[in-house]
Amino acid sequence: KLVAAPAGTKPRPTLAGPKTIPAPSKALNDRVGVVLSDITTLGVDAIVNAAKRSLLGGGGVDGAIHRAAGAGLVRECERLGGCETGAAKITGAYRLPCRRVIHAVGPVYDPGEHEASETALASCYTRSLELAAENGCRSVAFSALSTGVYGYPSRWAAPAALSAVRKFLVDHPARAGIDKVIFVTFEKKDVDAYNESVPIFFPPV
Numbered sequence: 239k240l241v242a243a244p245a246g247t248k249p250r251p252t253l254a255g256p257k258t259i260p261a262p263s264k265a266l267n268d269r270v271g272v273v274l275s276d277i278t279t280l281g282v283d284a285i286v287n288a289a290k291r292s293l294l295g296g297g298g299v300d301g302a303i304h305r306a307a308g309a310g311l312v313r314e315c316e317r318l319g320g321c322e323t324g325a326a327k328i329t330g331a332y333r334l335p336c337r338r339v340i341h342a343v344g345p346v347y348d349p350g351e352h353e354a355s356e357t358a359l360a361s362c363y364t365r366s367l368e369l370a371a372e373n374g375c376r377s378v379a380f381s382a383l384s385t386g387v388y389g390y391p392s393r394w395a396a397p398a399a400l401s402a403v404r405k406f407l408v409d410h411p412a413r414a415g416i417d418k419v420i421f422v423t424f425e426k427k428d429v430d431a432y433n434e435s436v437p438i439f440f441p442p443v
């Protein structure tokens with residue numbers, strides 16, 4: 239289900255807005271989508287979990303992914319030795335309908351250190367896509383990393399995410415690489431944030 243921007247919506251400038259206006263590209267736009275869904279139901283190559291540094295499961299989407307995957311997932315995660323903030327690790331998907339799970343550790347949002355938070359969040363998206371590509375995953379669905387328990391305001395997290403993903407897609411053509419990136423929203427605030435930011439980073443052709 240594609241979430242269309244309401245007619246007449248004007249994109250507002252955001253803190254993480256692009257430095258230059260990106261050129262419209264149908265080929266790039268075709269490689270991204272926004273979906274309102276429970277990420278545990280998606281049959282894509284890889285889903286990206288909003289994990290914590292221990293990688294041992296928790297609340298939010300992390301809890302939902304571990305519950306749906308079953309105990310095999312946490313057993314594999316235990317062998318990974320945790321993960322730094324801004325980085326990501328990949329595992330099997332066990333009982334989930336996707337093929338792999340990428341566990342990305344977003345920053346706990348710090349309003350006094352906005353730039354550091356943004357750099358760490360963008361790094362999660364870039365590292366996740368690199369890992370996906372290295373592991374032959376062509377379709378990747380992202381949770382709205384850091385926007386729940388970790389407190390990153392959705393209206394700023396969305397442009398940071400879109401900016402990093404756009405850069406990756408520009409640098410890595412679809413042929414034999416990643417051909418679809420889906421932003422999974424679960425709450426209205428995230429739907430609104432992506433509807434505001436998608437037309438800025440992926441302008442309609």
Ligand code: AR6
Binds near residue numbers: 423
């Ligand atoms: N499908 C898609 N999105 C979901 C789902 C779902 N089933 N459930 C929640 N969301 P959060 P964070 C959305 O808090 O801020 C955990 O305890 C939710 O609406 O899951 O990165 C970890 O173990 C929100 O937009 O992740 C860490 O300790 C988004 O997922 C910590 O929380 C992310 O919210 C990570 O916090």
